[in-house]
Amino acid sequence: MAEHNDQGKRAEELAAEWLIQNGYELKAQNYRHSHAEVDLIMEHNQILVFVEVKFRSGTGFGYAEEFVDYTKKRLLIKAAEHYIYVIDWKKDIRFDIVGVYKDRSGKINFKHFEDAFY
Template sequence: MADHNDFGKEAEEKAVRHLKSSGYEILAQNYYYRKAEIDILAFKNNTLIVVEVKARKNAYFGNPEQAVNKKKIRLLMEAVNNYIDLNDLDAEVRFDIIAILRQKEGFYVNHIEDAFYFF
């Protein structure tokens, strides 16, 4: 596996550990629907949380969370709607980003709750 794939997998594992330590129940990882992928689906306080994990080895091209664009948001919406329909869920939905940045002393994890909204 390429180094960037290993780094992305490691970042997702760090995000899952962060969520679990914060009391989230992990429902699914790498949920695919058509061309969309949801990195993590979690549940807490009767809320379904859609988590997009973005990681960077440095901030040279900006912070990781800046890479979530309108197209990605639209794809996440389609995928979560499919997940809700398939699982017959009745819960609030929240969209979070977990941005992970590698630093000399380790990794910086920034959990951004309610990162964006969809109407």
Template sequence: MGINNERGSWGERKAEEYLIRKGFAVLEKNYRYKHSEIDLIVTVSDMLIFVEVKTRSGTAFGMPEEFVNAGKAGLVKKAAEYYIYDKDWQQDVRFDIVSVLVLPDGQTEIYHIEDAFC
């Protein structure tokens, strides 16, 4: 596994831990549908939330959340549509981004963006 994949997996674990501490229940991790993947699928208060996690070790090229472009959002939405249909989900849904930034001193900064795209 490459360094970027390892960092991404590490960031997904950090995001999961963060969401659990905030009261979210994790339903799925790395959910795949065709060529799409959703990093985390969680619930809170009868809301189904599809979470894209972005991890970076610096901001030279921008903040982690800036790397979720329209193409990536489209893939997440396509997988989400299938998941909603497959599970017959009848309640509200939203799409969030959890940005995980590793600071130069090794500390981690997590930024949760609710309703990041629709």
């Protein structure tokens, strides 16, 4: 597996742990439907939260939220709609982005964008 794939997988694990520490419950990880995938599906305050995780080793090339384009959003929504149907979810939903940033000293920081789109 390529290094960037390893970093992305690790970022997803770190984001899940961080969200759990902040009161979220993990429902699914890397949920796939057709060509669409949701990194994390969490529940928080009776809201089903679909989370896209983006890793950045700095902000020189932009911030995490800038890398979720129209096509990616459509794919996330497609996978989310399928998951909602499968589990027969009747309550509110939300789409979030969690940026995982590694600074020069190696420290990991998080930036959470709640209700980022849709």
